[in-house]
Amino acid sequence: MSERESMPYDVVIVGAGPAGLSAAIRFKQVAAEKGADLSVCVLEKGSEVGAHILSGAVIDPRSLDELLPDWRDDCPLAEVPVTENLHWVLSPKKKVVLPHLWTPPFLHNKGTYTGSLGNLCRWLAGKAEELGVEIFPGFAAAEILFDEQGRVKGVATGDMGVARDGTHKGDYTPGLELHAKYTFFAEGCRGHLTKEVIRTFDLAKDAQPQVYGLGVKELWDIDPELHKPGRVIHTQGWPLGDDANGGGWLYHQANGQVSLGFVTWLNYTNPYISPFQEMQKWKTHPEIAAILKGAKRVSYGARAISDGGLQSIPKLVFPGGALIGDSAGFLNVPRIKGTHTAMKSGMMAAEAAADAILSQREHDELTAYPQAFDTSWVKKELSIVRNVVPLVKKFGDFLGSGLAGITMWAEHFGLRMPFTLKHHPDHETLWRKDLVKPPVYPKPDGVLTFDRLSSVFLSNTNHEEDQPVHLTLKDPAIPVAYDLPMYDEPAQRYCPAGVYEIVGEETGDPRFVINAQNCVHCKTCDIKDPTQNINWVVPEGGGGPNYPNM
Numbered sequence: 129m130s131e132r133e134s135m136p137y138d139v140v141i142v143g144a145g146p147a148g149l150s151a152a153i154r155f156k157q158v159a160a161e162k163g164a165d166l167s168v169c170v171l172e173k174g175s176e177v178g179a180h181i182l183s184g185a186v187i188d189p190r191s192l193d194e195l196l197p198d199w200r201d202d203c204p205l206a207e208v209p210v211t212e213n214l215h216w217v218l219s220p221k222k223k224v225v226l227p228h229l230w231t232p233p234f235l236h237n238k239g240t241y242t243g244s245l246g247n248l249c250r251w252l253a254g255k256a257e258e259l260g261v262e263i264f265p266g267f268a269a270a271e272i273l274f275d276e277q278g279r280v281k282g283v284a285t286g287d288m289g290v291a292r293d294g295t296h297k298g299d300y301t302p303g304l305e306l307h308a309k310y311t312f313f314a315e316g317c318r319g320h321l322t323k324e325v326i327r328t329f330d331l332a333k334d335a336q337p338q339v340y341g342l343g344v345k346e347l348w349d350i351d352p353e354l355h356k357p358g359r360v361i362h363t364q365g366w367p368l369g370d371d372a373n374g375g376g377w378l379y380h381q382a383n384g385q386v387s388l389g390f391v392t393w394l395n396y397t398n399p400y401i402s403p404f405q406e407m408q409k410w411k412t413h414p415e416i417a418a419i420l421k422g423a424k425r426v427s428y429g430a431r432a433i434s435d436g437g438l439q440s441i442p443k444l445v446f447p448g449g450a451l452i453g454d455s456a457g458f459l460n461v462p463r464i465k466g467t468h469t470a471m472k473s474g475m476m477a478a479e480a481a482a483d484a485i486l487s488q489r490e491h492d493e494l495t496a497y498p499q500a501f502d503t504s505w506v507k508k509e510l511s512i513v514r515n516v517v518p519l520v521k522k523f524g525d526f527l528g529s530g531l532a533g534i535t536m537w538a539e540h541f542g543l544r545m546p547f548t549l550k551h552h553p554d555h556e557t558l559w560r561k562d563l564v565k566p567p568v569y570p571k572p573d574g575v576l577t578f579d580r581l582s583s584v585f586l587s588n589t590n591h592e593e594d595q596p597v598h599l600t601l602k603d604p605a606i607p608v609a610y611d612l613p614m615y616d617e618p619a620q621r622y623c624p625a626g627v628y629e630i631v632g633e634e635t636g637d638p639r640f641v642i643n644a645q646n647c648v649h650c651k652t653c654d655i656k657d658p659t660q661n662i663n664w665v666v667p668e669g670g671g672g673p674n675y676p677n678m
């Protein structure tokens with residue numbers, strides 16, 4: 129018999145990101161409109177709301193306007209409206225500024241705001257709590273609970289106080305069961321439980337595979353003379369070559385800070401590519417380095433981003449729950465925006481759940497949610513850009529972007545392209561190590577460019593050391609027996625936190641080492657590992673990065 133206690137709710141939400149918090153707020157709003165008292169709780173694995181949130185971010189306020197129309201009164205995001213939008217195409221030493229007229233208006237960032245998504249989530253959490261939402265930070269949902277009919281009936285948080293070898297320590301506390309009429313998975317990109325729920329109910333059977341990028345981000349305090357609040361810059365081109373796609377961003381935000389970073393799409397072919405190093409190299413471009421002259425780096429982090437778009441969205445509902453936000457993958461890639469769509473998806477799911485519960489239903493499929501999605505602005509927005517990622521991947525950065533631009537213009541004017549291009553899973557794209565040349569990366573100078581360990585230090589990441597390793601290997605032999613000879617074990621380079629190492633090669637006894645304490649929960653290993661041998665599971669609640677305002 130389970131020794132776990134259980135708590136009943138109408139709705140349980142896994143993840144206090146923009147999707148989960150917007151769903152909780154909308155659920156309470158609908159209940160209040162109908163004069164009902166419905167209960168909802170939100171679980172968050174970070175030590176506080178926002179601790180694990182990492183984004184650009186330039187945010188389209190469309191969903192905020194719908195959810196909390198007075199948000200501009202006290203939300204920190206309102207501080208910096210976007211005033212200038214630049215798109216640079218980089219060669220090694222030069223830039224070309226892309227004229228505005230070349231890109232459709234929805235890429236111009238008119239009416240958007242730039243700031244910290246972590247801080248927006250902290251603010252949303254306050255609004256949610258005012259409405260009676262219960263939020264549990266430091267609690268990771270570790271297990272999906274099913275009833276006798278196989279319907280999802282909630283989740284359980286992980287046990288605390290379990291030693292690395294699985295034995296119980298003195299402070300052992302069993303996890304808690306949260307039972308719900310409907311459970312929402314709002315874990316963000318590549319959710320750990322979301323993966324299981326998609327598999328269990330075969331939700332992705334009619335969708336294209338999800339594909340991803342890895343965003344590596346830093347915050348810098350820059351020279352006030354060079355700081356232009358509201359200026360946002362995107363770059364494409366250098367330093368990436370033919371074997372990878374992606375691009376950089378640099379946003380002038382509040383308090384003299386810039387948010388900057390680089391997204392490398394995870395379909396890259398050269399196993400020697402390091403997304404972390406691409407980002408460091410990108411900063412050495414004369415145009416970027418000039419902005420960072422005399423500046424100081426204050427924060428670092430990394431997070432994967434869902435790039436598959438409309439064709440990769442799985443079935444959104446299953447008996448007893450729904451997928452919302454990046455758990456389902458609503459990101460608009462050419463806009464690099466997923467916050468407004470994540471929020472709206474949560475709101476639509478919440479409306480469906482409140483209506484169902486008020487009609488005495490529970491644990492069934494919330495079909496009103498996908499129906500609402502089908503007629504929503506979210507679907508329209510994603511439909512217009514659905515061929516962009518496959519075109520860039522197929523035809524390269526320049527020809528691909530040109531063709532993608534043509535399709536976006538055409539769709540913008542209502543001319544629907546009669547095709548939707550497909551995706552290939554990112555873990556299948558690597559070439560053998562003997563077929564490629566390793567890229568050249570700069571040696572860290574400690575001023576503009578840095579190594580991974582000093583970077584991870586700035587993420588404030590922390591895990592209780594004596595706990596089971598949360599980077600699990602289905603077959604512990606594969607890293608050395610297969611990944612090393614084939615790809616020089618790419619985990620050594622794709623992990624932006626230096627978690628994976630091969631040691632002992634020089635003595636002919638190579639071993640795969642996992643420094644799990646350094647993990648910043650970006651999920652790249654779970655995505656890019658060529659044989660899908662690495663399975664990321666939640667560590668003890670509260671572990672992971674502690675981002676201040678990412």
Ligand SMILES: Cc1cc2nc3c(=O)[nH]c(=O)nc-3n(C[C@H](O)[C@H](O)[C@H](O)COP(=O)(O)OP(=O)(O)OC[C@H]3O[C@@H](n4cnc5c(N)ncnc54)[C@H](O)[C@@H]3O)c2cc1C
Nearest residue numbers: 143145146147173183184185186269316343453454466467
């Ligand atoms: C580098 C980068 C740049 C971006 N730039 C922009 C931008 O400029 N504008 C924009 O609009 N969007 C941007 N995005 C996308 C945007 O950040 C996402 O679309 C958005 O955050 C998705 O919201 P979400 O709530 O679905 O997931 P998330 O924001 O990822 O939130 C998920 C939350 O769930 C928690 N969680 C996960 N699993 C569990 C679990 N098992 N138990 C408990 N808690 C759990 C996580 O800790 C996290 O707090 C960017 C993303 C990245 C990575």
Ligand code: SF4
Nearest residue numbers: 623647648650651653
């Ligand atoms: S171990 Fe995996 S999830 Fe953690 S930081 Fe490295 S790549 Fe990201």
